[in-house]
Amino acid sequence: MTELTPYRAGHGPVSGMQDGPAWARPAQGGLGAAIGRRKGLLIGVSLVVFAVGAGLILAQPPRYRAEAVLVLEPREGNQFAAGTVDRTALLTEAGLLRSRDLASQAVQELGLAGNPDTLAADGNPLLYWTGLTMDAARRALADLMSEPMLASPTADPLERAIDAYLDRLSVTPADGARLLTVGFTAADPALAARAANLTAQLYLEGRTTRRDSAAERAGRWLSQKLDSLRADVLESARRLEEYRRRSGVVEVGGNSLQRDQLSQVSTQLVAAVAQRTEAEARAQQVRRLLDRPGAIDSASIVLNTELVRELRLQEAAIQRRMAELRTQYREEHPRLIEAQAELEELRGTIAQEVRKLVASLENEAEVARVRERALQLEVERLTALVEGQNEAEAAIRALEEELRTRTQLYEAVLTRANESELAQRAQQGFDARLVSAAAVPRQAAQTAGWGSWLLAAAVALLSGLLAAGLAGRRRTRFADAADLEAETGLPVLAALPALRKGQMSGRAPHELALEQADSPYAESLRRLRTTLALAGEARNITTGRSVLVTSSLPGEGRSTIALGLAVLAAKGGARVLLIDADLRAPGLHEVLGVPNERGLSDYLAGAAELGKVTEFHLAHGLYVIPAGTRLEDPSALLARPVARDLMAAAASGFDLVVIDSSAVLPAPDALLLARHADQIVHVVASGQKRGPVLAALASLNGAGAVLSGMVLNRADPKRIGEAGSVPFASGHVRLDRAEPPRRLPAGAG
Structure with a gap:
């Protein structure tokens, strides 16, 4: 690996790199x-x-073309208009002949599915090899432009054979006639004829199958529908009769018996009220006349009584006789006294008869009242009964309507079922038949x-x-440590191998490093720890080192490496503090099993003291500050002076402070923390694109960060050795750096 000298932005290239690191160079063309x-x-x-x-x-090779001809004929009862052709129907049938389903059947029956290259290369080898070249070019172009792979043709042999088959199949509707010409082109003339005839045959069989299937489905549906509707009609009739019996509603001539009784009794009640009123009026008149002396004698009801009328006649006769006697005798005469006594007796009889008449009228009025009350009670009873039956009658009407509707629907479907066969014969459409089979061609059709x-x-x-x-163009993804070093100009401090699920056995990576100390993963972590320690000694940092672990994007294994580095250092006897500074998506507290109710965010916000947010992990022997409560603006917290003071105080109290930061590109949190760390480790996942990595390094450069180097994570174990040695003394690349962190006085924080 090329030995590097310190690099400052704007002060020349890194030694050993012709144009400086890729993230510090301007773009050089496209x-x-x-x-x-x-x-x-x-x-x-x-x-x-x-x-x-x-x-x-x-x-x-020469290609041969064979053609079969189909004719479309109108079905019985539907004739095309003279001199016209349904062009749309012809085009539709042509599309069906070129469908992939029909082509798939033909390919399999011809035995082409197992050898798709038979059709792909025989007709035009140039087109075949051009397709292969274009497929390779698509993949290369996707890799070149750092974009996802473009959709490539399917590798399924059957699909390839179908595509080649359809390329050689043509269906041409005739102008002015109901004819379809099915043509097939192939290097083998016999294959061309078989393919054309088979395509036409499969098309005709498919039409017959579809027509029969449609008729069968329609008949089955109608039969099932009729059975269902018949059951509905019977059920409605049963419910109607059952409800009538349960409700007790009796109808005569379409009318309710109770309603007719109520009408009759109501008529009788009206007559009884009139009779009672008349009787009470006569009785009241007689009572008034009785209270007036002599008035009762002139009452019409009394005068109209035959017995009283006879007694009055007798009274008048006695009075005439007494008048005659008075003309002859004195009042004391016995005959006159006898006549007077007879008159008094007769008047007593009249008075008694009048009293009987009055009592009769009173009785008549009372009888009328009793009859009226009886009729009133009967009306009330019948009214209540009729009102109680109104709901039942409404329910009966609803059930009758339901029965009538279902019966009509059943009859309509039954009629449709009886006419279905005729309707199928009379439906619009046409039949097809083969009028000219394809013959084996003798001359080539194309060159x-x-x-x-x-x-x-x-x-x-x-x-x-x-x-x-x-x-x-260079490769767009980092595959190994040598590629990463050559592209970025930064040393690869360690390359951690990718871990398979079988190696983990339910353990976390840091637990695997502790339990299998001789594993390549543990060795790589120890290499990283040693490299950082030696790099720190080169800068005269022997105690209280703070190491910031970051990455370009989330998901590159940043937190896993930070945790593994801290755990191995603590196992080696160092006093270690692990800080989860990823305030946006914290996860260390879940892995370590420590509470996260209070943490770094709470301390920076002034809501908790440092001692309250620091946890000691007994199993690993290290101190942990979890992320704490999630707040809206983590960057504002990390930009406060208290964050710088915390880092300085932590470095003075621990041998090693490991800071798990968030990724560089999604948020500025890592850039803020980078100014306070002694060493910065940038984690890159194997296979990561160069663009995000170079952009993250440029951002760190702009923030004045100090990079110790890179860590390649999830590397291919077979290629880890390609990283070579790491020059600890000169491999520390310095970017423009902000003011060095100041240590807090004793007791601060």
């Missing part, structure tokens, strides 16, 4: 510039590819033309351009 520098390669590759294409064109030569020239030019572009 794909066009890279191609322009390699014109010779472009011309050479283009000539070679064109020569290959010319050979393929000249070696192209290579100018199109093939132009295509060969285009492919040759494109191949040359891609070759020149690929040669002029």
